[in-house]
Amino acid sequence: MRGNSKSPQEERRSAAASSSRRERREEDIAIIGGGIIGICAATLLCEAGRSVTVFDRTGICEETSSGNAAAFAFSDVLPMAHKGMVKQLPKWLADPLGPLAIPPAYLPKLLPWLIRFWRAGAAGHYEASLAAQAGMMKLAEAEWMGLLDRSGTRPMLREEGSLELYESEAEFRASLPGWAERERFGIDFRHVESGQMAALQPGLAPRFVKGTFVPGWKTVADPKLLGKAVWAHAERLGAAFEQARVERVEAGANGATIVLADGSRRTAKKLLIAAGAWSHLLARNLGDRIPLEAERGYNTTLPVSAFDVKRQLIFSGHGFVITPLETGLRIGGAVELAGIERPPNFARSKAMLEKAKRFLPGLDPCGGREWMGFRPSLPDSLPVIGRAKAPNVFYAFGHGHLGLTQAAATARLIRDLVLGQTPPLDLNPFRARRF
Numbered sequence: 001m002r003g004n005s006k007s008p009q010e011e012r013r014s015a016a017a018s019s020s021r022r023e024r025r026e027e028d029i030a031i032i033g034g035g036i037i038g039i040c041a042a043t044l045l046c047e048a049g050r051s052v053t054v055f056d057r058t059g060i061c062e063e064t065s066s067g068n069a070a071a072f073a074f075s076d077v078l079p080m081a082h083k084g085m086v087k088q089l090p091k092w093l094a095d096p097l098g099p100l101a102i103p104p105a106y107l108p109k110l111l112p113w114l115i116r117f118w119r120a121g122a123a124g125h126y127e128a129s130l131a132a133q134a135g136m137m138k139l140a141e142a143e144w145m146g147l148l149d150r151s152g153t154r155p156m157l158r159e160e161g162s163l164e165l166y167e168s169e170a171e172f173r174a175s176l177p178g179w180a181e182r183e184r185f186g187i188d189f190r191h192v193e194s195g196q197m198a199a200l201q202p203g204l205a206p207r208f209v210k211g212t213f214v215p216g217w218k219t220v221a222d223p224k225l226l227g228k229a230v231w232a233h234a235e236r237l238g239a240a241f242e243q244a245r246v247e248r249v250e251a252g253a254n255g256a257t258i259v260l261a262d263g264s265r266r267t268a269k270k271l272l273i274a275a276g277a278w279s280h281l282l283a284r285n286l287g288d289r290i291p292l293e294a295e296r297g298y299n300t301t302l303p304v305s306a307f308d309v310k311r312q313l314i315f316s317g318h319g320f321v322i323t324p325l326e327t328g329l330r331i332g333g334a335v336e337l338a339g340i341e342r343p344p345n346f347a348r349s350k351a352m353l354e355k356a357k358r359f360l361p362g363l364d365p366c367g368g369r370e371w372m373g374f375r376p377s378l379p380d381s382l383p384v385i386g387r388a389k390a391p392n393v394f395y396a397f398g399h400g401h402l403g404l405t406q407a408a409a410t411a412r413l414i415r416d417l418v419l420g421q422t423p424p425l426d427l428n429p430f431r432a433r434r435f
């Protein structure tokens with residue numbers, strides 16, 4: 001997918017300007033990955049007066065950060081691995097186009113990750129991940145609001161809350177322990193009866209018997225446009241971009257070296273690896289083995305006119321959401337644990353669109369654009385944020401379902417580490433060597 005915020009001529013001019021800036025200066029900080037994590041980190045480091053170059057093989061927010069569901073899911077503190085989820089697995093896996101799929105041929109490769117995922121759901125681990133995630137979310141909201149203001153992107157924020165929907169009393173009751181846990185962390189929500197739901201979303205099918213409204217849930221007008229607008233702010237502060245595939249990284253006491261696909265080398269005093277679902281491949285060059293998997297997700301973006309959706313609608317029982325964007329109506333989610341090599345199976349997008357039509361009978365399903373992205377996921381649902389084993393290298397990846405939500409907080413933590421300041425959170429739960 002290509003960006004539409006700049007014309008090709010403007011893109012070329014900006015790339016040339018970036019590249020001449022790069023030649024003029026000594027590289028201070030190099031960042032591999034121009035997704036939302038890499039560009040937010042670049043922005044905060046530039047704001048702190050550092051010179052930063054981002055390397056990406058495609059562009060700014062052109063991969064997973066371009067097509068996600070656009071939620072600032074600050075209340076989504078529950079780790080994926082929990083007892084309730086493990087109970088759902090047999091039912092979900094029975095449907096090859098359902099909320100979770102694992103192609104049998106990929107299972108042997110996935111097994112070590114799945115075992116770690118299962119262990120992460122044990123009571124002690126789960127509690128620790130929940131507390132770490134809740135701390136991260138508090139920081140995430142504060143840091144995003146600040147960054148939206150500083151980058152002039154606040155108008156892209158939508159504060160309409162979300163509506164989660166249940167098809168049976170049993171499904172609603174099964175959700176209650178999760179809501180009680182959120183309550184412990186001060187998250188505001190309100191359960192609604194079927195009769196009150198039309199006020200929050202007209203046109204829903206009568207199959208939904210209850211809902212939960214979360215007023216603090218936020219979305220953005222379009223995640224790709226937001227990423228590009230934040231990057232424009234970073235560029236104004238001097239950030240540079242080089243489009244290149246990084247083949248290998250090396251690090252030593254004096255800094256880091258990036259080896260590009262054409263064999264040329266770039267050096268920097270400090271290196272940040274924020275390469276999303278591909279980060280572990282580079283971390284391996286530095287002696288860190290990190291169990292990063294790709295949770296592949298699918299969606300279809302329909303024209304804005306497809307249906308008047310008032311706020312993000314969440315169908316947890318089916319593993320997907322519907323988000324009204326400035327650029328369309330995005331329908332999708334689901335998880336396919338199938339690695340980074342297999343081609344997409346867009347039957348999954350179609351299956352969710354089909355269900356959405358049943359849930360919103362007036363929906364016009366025509367004219368959609370299908371997409372797949374790779375959620376970079378660690379078994380305990382927490383990202384890796386911290387130092388590599390090698391000197392002068394930092395990691396920021398593995399944000400799974402929450403990379404957009406946690407990008408500004410991650411940037412703040414990385415900035416503090418790079419500048420040698422004390423971060424506002426204990427980074428132990430996020431360290432690379434916790435597995």
Ligand SMILES: Cc1cc2nc3c(=O)[nH]c(=O)nc-3n(C[C@H](O)[C@H](O)[C@H](O)COP(=O)(O)OP(=O)(O)OC[C@H]3O[C@@H](n4cnc5c(N)ncnc54)[C@H](O)[C@@H]3O)c2cc1C
Nearest residue numbers: 035036037057065068069071246276297373402403404405
């Ligand atoms: C269907 C779906 C819905 C989602 N919904 C939400 C949501 O509503 N809210 C939320 O918070 N999160 C959501 N997410 C998750 C979120 O999109 C990700 O966590 C986030 O985009 C990850 O950002 P990133 O910068 O780590 O990775 P990416 O966006 O994947 O960026 C990594 C970049 O690194 C580059 N790269 C990798 N290797 C190399 C290399 N060797 N050389 C050069 N460049 C390289 C890639 O080109 C890429 O641009 C969703 C994800 C999916 C799939």
